Amino acid sequence: MTMVFKNTNQLEESMDSTYDRKAEVKAFDDSKAGVKGLVESGLTKIPRMFHSGRLDIIETSVSDSKFGIPIIDLQNIHSYPALHSEVIGKVRSACHDWGFFQVINHGIPISVLDEMIDGIRRFHEQDTKVRKEFYSRDIKKKVSYYSNYNLYHDNPANWRDTFGFVVAPDPPKPEEISSVCRDIVIEYSKKIRDLGFTIFELLSEALGLNPSYLKEFNCGEGLFILGHYYPTCPEPGLTMGTTKHTDSNFMTLLLQDQIGGLQVLHQNQWVNVPPLHGALVVNIGDLLQVKYSGIIFVKF
DSSP: OOOOOOSSGGGSOOSSTTOOHHHHHHHHHHHTOHHHHHHHTTOSSOOGGGOOOSOOOOBOOTTOGGGOOOEEEOTTTTTOHHHHHHHHHHHHHHHHHTSEEEEESOSSOHHHHHHHHHHHHHHHTSOHHHHHTTBOOOTTOSEEEESOTTTTTOSSOOSOEEEEEEEESSOOOGGGSOTTTHHHHHHHHHHHHHHHHHHHHHHHHHTTSOTTHHHHTTTTSOEEEEEEEOOOOSOGGGOOSSOSOOOOSSEEEEOOOTTOOOEEEETTEEEEOOOOTTOEEEEEOHHHHHHHHHHHOOOO
């Protein structure tokens, strides 16, 4: 299908009642080319569906330790009881004060993390015709490529594309994953799941529970991986790659590239999370906060 978007000033819609967002969204979705496809078309004005309005982002100084995301070293935590207890305390404090923390020396080789980022980038930067073969909004599919999960409902849309995988409890067949990233996705999936169980053990102990509690509660049975891609935007002041939100699941492990861009809301201020090579960001999701807020007093 040919897209209706034009790469001239005619793309910029006037703010009146004639604007048809539904038609604009449908044309974009039917193209199956994502945001990357818009960039590849050479447009200089982004579609109105991506306009975020006035962006009020207050950044704090990363040198201010009061507003630094906690960094927790997991090295040797199972070898030294005193160190293990210290880490439990740090996890408890991070969950209470932030709901976020970064982990280092977590057991996943940096080479695996780097290759995972490269693999996702390779998928998004391959020929449009190849990407289109994976494009789908069928939530039953184990592997899919799309732009904005709630494209037809969220306003504005985010300037990003996503390649996603359902990893557990029923992983996809290897041949269902794009060959440009198949091997690393499979390897990364196994390692990130193991790390997830380790962090669930730490969270359980931070809650004063048996280390296996959250695992036995089946918190780790569901796992999916989302590989977001944020193409260069011709009008970056008008849109965002990810608008403010919370994550509904129990826990998210986030792998940032070295460009960064992640911010978290802390004490009514948006705080930068500087990318730390080899680190993973842990985000305590809504479900975990709601279920255990009375025990660990996790902040919303």
